Amino acid sequence: MDSLKPQDITRPLSDQLISLDKFMPLPAPYDKPGMEPGPSPLKEAWKDNHCTTLDGIIGNDRLTRPGTKEEEERFVKNFLSGMDKLFSKETNSGFLTPFLLAFEYCAKCDACSEACHIFKASGEKEVYRPIFRSEALRKLYRRYKKGGGLAARFTGGDMEINLEAVLRLGELAYRCNLCRRCAQNCPLGLDNSLIAREIRALFSMEMGIAPTSLHERGTLLQLKTGSSTGMKRKAFSNIIEFIEEEIADRTGKMYKIPVDKKGADILLIHNAGEFLSWPDNPAAFAILFEEAGLNWTMSSELAGYDAVNYGIWYDDVQAQKIALAQRRAARELGVRRIVIGECGHAHRAAAVSSDRLAAGADNIPRESSFPILRDIVRSGAVKFDPLRNNFPVTLHDPCNIVRSMGVVMPQRQILKAICPQFREMTPHGVNNYCCGGGGGFSVMREMNFSEWKMKVAARMKFKQILDAFQDTIQDPVIPKYVCAPCSNCKGAIRDMLDFYQATAKFNVQYAGIVELMVNAMVIFDRPYFEWLQEGWAERKGI
């Protein structure tokens, strides 16, 4: 057992708290030596400027070491000032109750550790135990905000603050996917992932420190250009035209994608990453919505064509601005409802997280696209041939859609109707494991963070995928499909399959749910998936 305890977070600069060596074993065929890429060495140059003393990994690239003693003092002082604000009605009204509950009432039963995929996948490294981070914050708070006297020490306020402790906490906040599985296991209903999130918020909103991918190239870029991808209105229009042409090429049928149609019933918003990385997904939505005869549109207004809201992971102010911008794009068009495409955090940000943010004209109903898609299957408006998807299919449950929003069955009802070889992962539904890309990790690729994601954060999901396909995994002729109806999960699964070479070696494919639906549509005479098109003409005798 690891001898580290929360007080060790203050250890001097020379000590790296843990090294990543032994991980949770993977099932066959990854149980053999050499199947998993080895770790890359840590670059010496990174150690000077960043915090590598937690686990040798840099997740928050903007968390840099102060240059002078004065800067160091100011850094610690700002942290303490931010800590105060987490406990204030004035600055943390939206999260005060859940945060105080998680902070004050933990009974230290350790039930959360068994639920945490990062803790388990890492080989149970102590710093990743969900209560390690929370307990370090508690100790600092009780030492510095409760007077530091005997009474404070009596309740755990026995840890002196130093630069290394603050830096390590700043990094440690980005070793949690915010999947909330730990909260599900907690007998008192407390949420350690919220404490991780609040530490992120403190660093961002008080100290101006947040990973570049989430802040500068994330929320700031989205508010400036309309999308976290940097895509502007003109580029969006071009992509829509490109998608229309692609659909015609792929299916032989021309569809006009409605944009900025006033008074439509539905405003469909995708994660804009789909347009760049997986245009087949918005294309499939367009085909299905058009074939089903829905009255829908997309928006080219600022934030109206990008459903992402990275703010929910680290910064309430940014989350608020983006959510309002999206609502206003919908209001401009006069739509009845906003429907979110296949993006988990966008589902939650739009429907749940920002629900108590707007009243009156901005209070436009938001809903998931999954029930609409399920109803398309059930209604018979579009005809499907399940045999076109006659290969093993498993479903990844995005945490934000199942555990935090309660959309569990529609996606299953679709897959059961159109995929004869559908099988569940274990566990699944609201008890699922995160893909490893949750909480912003999917877009965070700085320094050596990607490698950590693949080896630790995504490890449990990779194990689940291998387990789900154990009957066919060793046969590369049989395609195996991971249905990941979320852009960020899809990104994480793409990176995972690439890192472990599971597509190249074992023909494990991935994409969303609408692609499977279009692939099964009887009106098209060819597969929608490129990896099925290979040899298709020969098989058909064309």
Next chain:
Amino acid sequence: MLLTVFMYLAAAAFAGFSLYKVYLFAQNPLNNRWELYPVPGELGTRGSYGGSYYEEAEWWARPRQVSHTGVYREMLKESLFMRNLFVNRRKHWRLSYAMHLGIYLLVFFTFLLLAGAITELSGLRLTTLTGAGNHPWARLVYFATSVTGACGASLTAFGSASLLFSRVLDGTLRKYTDFDEYFNLCFILAAAVSGLIVWSTDPGFNYGREVVTAMLTFAPIRGGTALTVHILLFGALLIYIPRTKMSHYIGKYFAYHKVLWDNEPNLSGSVMEEKVRKSLEYIPQDRWSAPHVNSAGRQDSL
């Protein structure tokens, strides 16, 4: 008479501090939704597999329905059996449940003491020289008091002692246990053991009824050293509990009902929308300091 006054104060402090804590949580601003599924207020099987109203297209146009039965059922499972700990941490549950079941029995025991005291004040004796009285009600109250008191104190003592040992012996728990957490368990153990010592000389808990009778009639409590020590420990524990994390009977209510199970949507024209509107009108008196936090719009949490 001092002991009687002390017990009045202890009971008042327990109620007062607990209510004050409830008041503090209730006074917090409307929080953002942070529900976690399964939410038992969802209708039918949704409440068990973790579905929600979001599983329907145009859910916002349908009537809002909440399964209060589902909420109460889950509440009872969690409160009476500590279901989540049972499912997720069985070993710990055995010890923790022993202590909590003991406390529940002692709460019931207290009500039985009250019933016994009122019965005796009404003129019906619960006991004779040879044991329980002959009246069926007297016998019922007498034996139920004896069983709940003996089992409650024993289980509380066993549970708190075993939790204390497990915290000392389990390397992981030891690392995360602060001094107050050891103290809390010791305090409960001391109160339970002192009760058992008093009980060993009075198996029918007649002393307990006399204490309650004294409190009902504002009369002095007469007792020996053991009873005095027990009353002082028990009273001090009552005063102490609401000031500490042992007041999780309050925290757990808010955690489940106001956070994890609160998926009340902000529908147009609803009571919730009115609450949201009021919350949005509030102008915070303080703000975060990072450069990107500018003065436009609401600056507190989403």
